[in-house]
Amino acid sequence: MERLWSPWRLDYVTGSKADVGCVFCTEQTVPESDSLIVHTGNQCYVILNRFPYNPGHLMVLPNRHVPALADLSPEELHELADLTRLSEAALVNAYRPQGINVGINLGLSAGAGIREHLHVHLVPRWNGDTNFISVVGNTRVLPEDLQQSTARLRPVFADLVKKNTEAGRQLGS
Numbered sequence: 001m002e003r004l005w006s007p008w009r010l011d012y013v014t015g016s017k018a019d020v021g022c023v024f025c026t027e028q029t030v031p032e033s034d035s036l037i038v039h040t041g042n043q044c045y046v047i048l049n050r051f052p053y054n055p056g057h058l059m060v061l062p063n064r065h066v067p068a069l070a071d072l073s074p075e076e077l078h079e080l081a082d083l084t085r086l087s088e089a090a091l092v093n094a095y096r097p098q099g100i101n102v103g104i105n106l107g108l109s110a111g112a113g114i115r116e117h118l119h120v121h122l123v124p125r126w127n128g129d130t131n132f133i134s135v136v137g138n139t140r141v142l143p144e145d146l147q148q149s150t151a152r153l154r155p156v157f158a159d160l161v162k163k164n165t166e167a168g169r170q171l172g173s
Contacts, residue, residue: 023050024117025065038150039086039157044079046087046157048149049121054129055144056095056153059119060084067116068106080120087122090156097124 027035027047038058039046049057060083062076072080084102091100101123105112144152 022065022117023114024061024119028063036146036150038153039083039090039161041079041083043073043076044083046083046090048146048153050146052146052149053123054125056091056097056124056149058087058091058122058153060087060122061117061119065117067118069104069118072118084120084122086157086160089160090153091122091124093160094152094156095124098127099125101125 024047027037028045030037036048036050037045038048043064044060044062046058046060049059060080062072062080064072064076066072069077088100088102091097101121103121104118105121106115106118108115
């Protein structure tokens with residue numbers, strides 16, 4: 001018998017969530033060594049999903065606690081789009097996916113797990129990554145833990161920002 005070890009998912013699976021406020025706002029106060037934030041812009045940031053669908057599952061969020069695109073300032077909206085584009089480039093560079101799902105779930109009916117703080121999902125995809133274990137066993141196999149993903153992605157983001165700055169382009173600074 002093979003075992004799949006994903007201890008960080010227990011809280012998610014059992015539904016035992018402590019009332020700590022907004023997990024995204026709280027994450028902004030965590031020391032960098034413990035944080036899942038892989039890149040910080042001026043008004044938005046990029047974070048790994050604590051309960052990823054696939055390795056490298058990122059989210060782009062405004063610093064401000066707002067529920068909808070309509071609540072963003074023009075500057076926040078522009079940086080959200082810029083960091084989504086930067087995240088796509090970082091995922092391609094770090095993971096070489098064969099595709100990427102990009103999406104925003106606004107509201108409970110649309111599938112938003114955390115409705116109060118807008119976030120854009122980027123999920124790297126590979127041919128065959130949706131296999132029988134996800135469908136039949138309601139289980140995901142993740143070959144990389146979150147600390148490894150953080151260590152892999154932070155330097156990629158820094159390098160991409162540096163290259164774009166040197167080329168005279170402002171991209172997710």
